[in-house]
Amino acid sequence: MKLIDTHCHLTFDDLAKDIDGVIERSRQAGVTTWLTVGTDPNENQKAIELANRFENMYAAVGIHPHDAKTATGENMAELKELAQNEKVVAIGETGLDYFYDNSLHEDQRRVFADHLNIAAELNLPVIIHCRKAFDETIEILNEHGRDVKKVVFHCFSGSAEQAKILLTKRYYFSFTGVVTFKNAEKTRKAVAVIPIDRLMLETDCPYMSPEPMRKQKLNEPALLIHTAKFLADLKGMDLADFAQATTATTTAFFNLPSKNI
Numbered sequence: 411m412k413l414i415d416t417h418c419h420l421t422f423d424d425l426a427k428d429i430d431g432v433i434e435r436s437r438q439a440g441v442t443t444w445l446t447v448g449t450d451p452n453e454n455q456k457a458i459e460l461a462n463r464f465e466n467m468y469a470a471v472g473i474h475p476h477d478a479k480t481a482t483g484e485n486m487a488e489l490k491e492l493a494q495n496e497k498v499v500a501i502g503e504t505g506l507d508y509f510y511d512n513s514l515h516e517d518q519r520r521v522f523a524d525h526l527n528i529a530a531e532l533n534l535p536v537i538i539h540c541r542k543a544f545d546e547t548i549e550i551l552n553e554h555g556r557d558v559k560k561v562v563f564h565c566f567s568g569s570a571e572q573a574k575i576l577l578t579k580r581y582y583f584s585f586t587g588v589v590t591f592k593n594a595e596k597t598r599k600a601v602a603v604i605p606i607d608r609l610m611l612e613t614d615c616p617y618m619s620p621e622p623m624r625k626q627k628l629n630e631p632a633l634l635i636h637t638a639k640f641l642a643d644l645k646g647m648d649l650a651d652f653a654q655a656t657t658a659t660t661t662a663f664f665n666l667p668s669k670n671i
């Protein structure tokens with residue numbers, strides 16, 4: 411069985427300082443491919459460096475909506491440059507976060523649109539972070555994302571109704587351990603309407619360990635197995651079949667070498 415963690419932050423200090431142990435435990439758990447996601451200019455550099463160190467590790471480059479306020483035109487030009495590295499398989503994470511509101515909405519919208527333009531130009535998928543900003547995220551995608559071929563909503567925690575809207579737009583979904591939480595009934599209803607060929611897995615580590623490991627403060631890719639088991643059950647599928655299906659979806663979505671399947 412081979413699982414892919416499509417969204418992790420392996421460059422963040424707590425994981426980076428024990429990276430060999432993190433990767434070893436992940437492989438033992440059957441999680442054998444990783445997409446480490448950049449969040450600012452410095453992390454983007456580190457993500458590419460790390461991806462170059464490990465086989466089956468890839469990078470995404472982006473400026474998180476939290477940091478949109480500091481993103482300059484120069485940063486975006488540099489990001490476009492970095493995105494052409496052969497280990498970079500996606501643009502992101504980008505999008506809108508009106509929950510934490512760490513950047514002005516105006517800055518978030520501008521930087522999000524810039525990411526969509528780069529993704530369209532380089533023909534790369536986009537990883538969307540969307541929190542308390544569903545309608546406006548769709549609006550910006552409609553306006554600036556017409557030429558973007560592949561879009562995934564990461565850490566999807568919306569409703570079944572919202573999932574249906576994204577499905578009509580042929581977007582994808584990835585789920586974190588949040589779906590295993592007791593209070594995530596709304597998200598589980600969304601899972602029910604999402605076909606298996608639109609669904610991917612992620613830890614978003616170091617954050618949000620899945621149940622029954624939620625008490626482990628530092629999440630890591632090895633724990634993806636718990637989210638995979640939980641979702642396989644929810645879909646009424648055998649874990650091996652579920653793993654095979656989500657890995658095939660992910661491999662095609664990010665255009666990874668097919669040895670992963």
Ligand SMILES: [Zn+2]
Nearest residue numbers: 503539564565
């Ligand atoms: Zn995010």
Ligand SMILES: [Zn+2]
Nearest residue numbers: 417447503614
């Ligand atoms: Zn993230």
